[in-house]
Amino acid sequence: MAPEPGPVLVLSEDGLGADEFRPDTMPRMWALAEAGRHGAVLPPFPATTFNGHVTLATGCWPEHHGVVANAYFEPSDHHLVRAASRAEDILREPLWVAATRSGVRTAVYHWVGATGPWQGVSPWRMQAFRLDHPDTEGMAYCDAALANGAKLVMAYLSGTDEEGHLYGPASPEVKAKLKRLDDELAPWLTRLLTQYPSLRVILTADHGMAAMKHRVHLPSVLDGIPVDLICHGGSAYVYLKHPADRARAQTRLRKAGLTVWTRATIPARYHLGGSARVGDLVVLAPVGTWLSQARDSREEAAERRGRAGAHAYPPEVKSMQAWLVVLGAGHGRMAPVPAWDIVPTVAQWLGIRWAEAPDGKPVAALTATAR
Numbered sequence: 465m466a467p468e469p470g471p472v473l474v475l476s477e478d479g480l481g482a483d484e485f486r487p488d489t490m491p492r493m494w495a496l497a498e499a500g501r502h503g504a505v506l507p508p509f510p511a512t513t514f515n516g517h518v519t520l521a522t523g524c525w526p527e528h529h530g531v532v533a534n535a536y537f538e539p540s541d542h543h544l545v546r547a548a549s550r551a552e553d554i555l556r557e558p559l560w561v562a563a564t565r566s567g568v569r570t571a572v573y574h575w576v577g578a579t580g581p582w583q584g585v586s587p588w589r590m591q592a593f594r595l596d597h598p599d600t601e602g603m604a605y606c607d608a609a610l611a612n613g614a615k616l617v618m619a620y621l622s623g624t625d626e627e628g629h630l631y632g633p634a635s636p637e638v639k640a641k642l643k644r645l646d647d648e649l650a651p652w653l654t655r656l657l658t659q660y661p662s663l664r665v666i667l668t669a670d671h672g673m674a675a676m677k678h679r680v681h682l683p684s685v686l687d688g689i690p691v692d693l694i695c696h697g698g699s700a701y702v703y704l705k706h707p708a709d710r711a712r713a714q715t716r717l718r719k720a721g722l723t724v725w726t727r728a729t730i731p732a733r734y735h736l737g738g739s740a741r742v743g744d745l746v747v748l749a750p751v752g753t754w755l756s757q758a759r760d761s762r763e764e765a766a767e768r769r770g771r772a773g774a775h776a777y778p779p780e781v782k783s784m785q786a787w788l789v790v791l792g793a794g795h796g797r798m799a800p801v802p803a804w805d806i807v808p809t810v811a812q813w814l815g816i817r818w819a820e821a822p823d824g825k826p827v828a829a830l831t832a833t834a835r
Contacts, residue, residue, distance in 0.1 A: 469615065469662075469813055469814050469815060470615075470660065470661075470662025470663055470664065470792075471610055471614060471615050471616070471617065471660055471662070471663050471664075472615065472616050472617070472663070472664045472665075472666070472810050472813055472814060473606060473610070473617045473618075473619075473656070473663060473664070473665045473666070474520075474616075474617070474618045474619070474665075474666045474668075474806075474807075474810060475606075475618075475619050475621060475665070475666070475667045475668075476517060476520065476575070476618075476619070476620050476621065476623070476667075476668055476669055476670060477621050477622070477623035477624070477645065477667065477668075477669050477787070478513060478620065478621070478622055478623035478624075478625040478669060478670060479513075479623045479624050479625025479626075479628050479629075479669060479670070479671060479672065479673055479775070480623040480624050480625075480642075480645075480669040480672070480786065480787050481624075481633065481669070481671070481672025481673055481783055481784070481785060481786060481787065482503070482504035482505070482672060482782075482785040482786060482787045482788070483672060483782060483783055483785070484624060484633065484638070484642060484672070484673075484787065485497075485502075485642075485787040485789075489639060489642040489643070489646075490642050490643075490645065490646040490650075491646065492646045492647070492649075492650030492651070493645075493646050493649055493650050493667075493789065495650075496650055496653060496654070496789070496791060497789045497791075499791075499795065500789065500790055500791040500792065500793070500794070500795060501788075501789070501790040501791075501793060501794055501795060501796055501797070501798050501829070501830070502787075502788060502789045502790070502797065502798065503788045503797060503798030503799060503800060503801060504785040504786065504787065504788055504800045504801070505668045505669070505785065505786040505787070505788045505800070505801050505802075505803050505806065506779035506780075506785055506800050506801065506802045506803060507519070507670060507671045507672075507779050507784055507785070507786060507803050508525065508526050508734070508735070508779070508803055508804070509526075509699070509734040509736065509777075509778040509779060510533055510696045510697075510698070510699045510775075510776035510777070510778075511670070511671035511672070511775045511776055511777055511778070511779065511781075511784040512533050512534045512670070512671065512696050512697070512775060512776050513534060513576065513625070513670050513671070514531050514533070514534045514547070514548045514549050514576050515531045515532055515533055515534070515548075516669075516670025516671050516786075516803060517575060517576035517577070517620065517670050518530075518531040518548075518553075518554055518558075518576055518577050519531075519803045519804050520668065520670065520803050520804075520806050520807065521554075521558040521559055521560070521575060521576070521577055521578075521618075521807065522554065522556045522557065522558055522559070522804075522807065522822060523559070523804050523805070523806070523807040523808045523811075523822030523823060523824040524556045524804060524822050524823045524824070525735030525736075525804060525823045526735060526736055526739065527735050527736050527737060527738035527739040527742075528555065528556055528735075528738070528739075528823060529554055529555055529556040530553065530554060530555035530556070530739060530741060531548045531553055531554060531576075531577070532548075532701075532736060532739050532741045532742050533548070533694065533696050533701065533776075534547065534548060534696060535547065535548060535694050536548060536694060536701065536741040536742070536743075537692060537694070537701075537703050537741070537743075538741065539740040539741060542692075542703075544692075544694075545741075549576045549577060549579065549593070550577065550579045550580075551577055551578070551579045551580045551581065551582045552580075553577065554577045554582065556820065556822070557582070557583075557818060557819050557820060558577055558578070558582055559616070559618070559807040559810060559811065559816070560572045560575075560578060560587040560590070560616070560618060561582045561583070561585045561587070562811065562816050562817065562818050562819065563587065563615075563616050563811075563814065563816050564585055564586070564587050564588070565585060565817070565819070566814075566815065566816045566817045568615045568616050568814050568815075568816055569588045569613055569614050569615050569616070570587040570588055570589075570614060570615070570616040570617070570618075571587060571588060571589035571590070571605070571606075571609035571614045571616070571617045571618075572587050572589070572590045572591070572617075572618045572619075573590075573591045573602045573605045573606065573617075573618070573619040573620065574591060574592070574593040574594075574597075574602060574619065574620040574621075575593075575618050575619070575620045576593075576620065578590050578591075578592060578593075578618075579592045579593075580592070588614065589609055589614070591605060593620070599621045599622055599645075599648060600648070602619045602620070602621050603619075603621075603648070603652055605619065606619050607656075610656070610659075610660060610663075615814060616810070616814060616816075623641075623645070623669055624638050624641050624642060624645075624673070625673070627640075627641045628673035628772075628773040629673070629770040629771070629772065629773050629774070630769070630770060630772055630773075631772050631773070632675045632676075632772040632773045633672075633673040633674065633675055633773045633783070634675060635772070649667075653665060653791065657791060657792065662792070663791075663792055664790070664791065664792040664793050664813060665789075665790070665791040665792060666788075666789075666790050666806060666809075666810070667787065667788070667789040667790075667791075668786050668787060668788050668789075668803075668806060669786035669787055670786060670803075671775045671776075671784055671786055672775065672782075672783045672784045672785055672786055673773040673774070673775055673783065674698070674751055674752060674773060674774060674775065674777065674781070674783040674784070675752065675772070675773055676752060676753070676754050676771050676772060676773060676774050677752045677753070678750075678752060678753040678754070679753065679754055679755075679756050679768075679771070680720055680721070680722065680749060680753055680754075680755055680756065681756045681758070682695065682700060682702075682717075682747070682755055682756060682757055683756075683757060683758070683759060685716050685717060685720045685722075686702070686713055686716060686717075689704075689709045689712060689713050689716070690704075690705035690706060690709070691703060691704055691705060691709075691713065692705070693757040694743065694757070695754075695755040695756060695757040696755075696775075696776035697754050697755070697771075697774035697775050697776035697777075698748065698749050698751065698753065698754055698755065698774055698775065698776045698777040699746065699747060699748045699749065699755065699776045699777065700743070700746075700747045700755045700757070701742060701743025701745070701746060701747075702717075702743045702744060702745035702746075702747060703743050703744055704744045704745070707744070710726065710744065710745070713745060714726075714745065717745070717747055721749075721750065721753075722747050722748065722749055722755075723747070723748040723749075724745055724746070724747050724748075725745070725746045725748075726744065726745060726746075727740075727742050727743070727744060727745075727746065730742070730746055734778065735823070748777070748778070751777055751781055751783070754771050754774045779802075785800065786803075788801060790830060793813075793830045794829070794830065796829075798827075798829055799829075801827055802824060803824075804822065804823050804824030805824040805825055805826065805827050806824070806827075807822070807824070808822055808824045808825055808826045809826045809827045809830050809831060811826075812826040812831050813831070
């Protein structure tokens with residue numbers, strides 16, 4: 465009889481970019497990574513927290529799982545979904561649901577979308593996100609879940625997202641946070657790998673971060689054209705109130721130095737155009753420029769406070785790519801991995817069956833290599 469698959473731990477460190485993970489910033493984790501595998505994860509576009517984590521959770525493209533950004537307008541009644549982080553916002557099966565249906569004991573901590581049952585199914589243990597809870601609490605949650613026989617544990621941790629937004633990705637504050645993460649994670653993971661010899665660990669994130677130098681104020685660019693705007697950082701969705709204004713809006717946006725697509729002409733590689741939740745126009749700024757939707761001085765001040773760094777650019781922008789460390793599944797550097805390929809890999813490791821096959825595929829370098 466084949467041995468039962470060992471446990472798998474999936475950790476996300478919000479906003480931790482592949483370019484931030486280096487021997488000088490996280491030396492202890494770098495040593496672990498050199499003994500395992502490491503590379504980069506290509507986030508979905510726009511590279512934002514909620515669609516990134518739902519892509520990681522479902523193995524599906526945004527146009528299929530439905531969380532097309534942190535916020536969007538629901539086309540059925542055009543109501544604003546301000547924070548698309550609930551189970552009911554997700555249109556495709558999360559890994560924790562597929563695992564539970566497959567008989568795999570699963571625990572989930574703070575992951576986007578893990579807020580309640582999905583189509584009536586909840587994992588064995590689930591802790592929905594709560595503000596101001598330290599990463600050490602999440603690590604203790606993982607410890608307890610593994611000690612109680614969980615075969616799959618998924619946890620969202622704070623990463624460097626807040627520090628990157630407030631101070632910039634190359635700031636002393638980000639470097640200090642990376643050191644703290646290094647000091648916390650490396651000894652903990654070393655202990656877990658000793659305690660559970662068959663444990664496999666994936667460490668990744670939803671996106672990276674780019675330093676900001678310029679701002680484009682979209683309400684000024686589109687003055688006189690009735691629209692609803694959702695700006696994500698380096699990109700935005702424009703919802704036209706009158707379809708006849710499309711050409712005029714496109715012309716103005718392009719004159720402002722921005723790239724603009726209609727929903728139908730978004731490049732196929734971004735896997736967005738099939739969702740009506742996406743704006744009528746998708747706008748992309750040059751790297752280093754962020755898009756503003758502020759309507760007054762108060763909103764502008766709030767936006768500027770978090771724009772020393774920003775994201776929401778496409779995955780081919782190096783600074784958007786997230787770190788990837790895999791322990792317990794072979795050795796060596798890896799080619800960049802699309803975010804939607806992560807959980808199909810985990811599913812194959814654990815023999816998890818999907819109700820509907822995801823868009824992603826298991827990573828051959830991780831599934832064809834013996835421990």
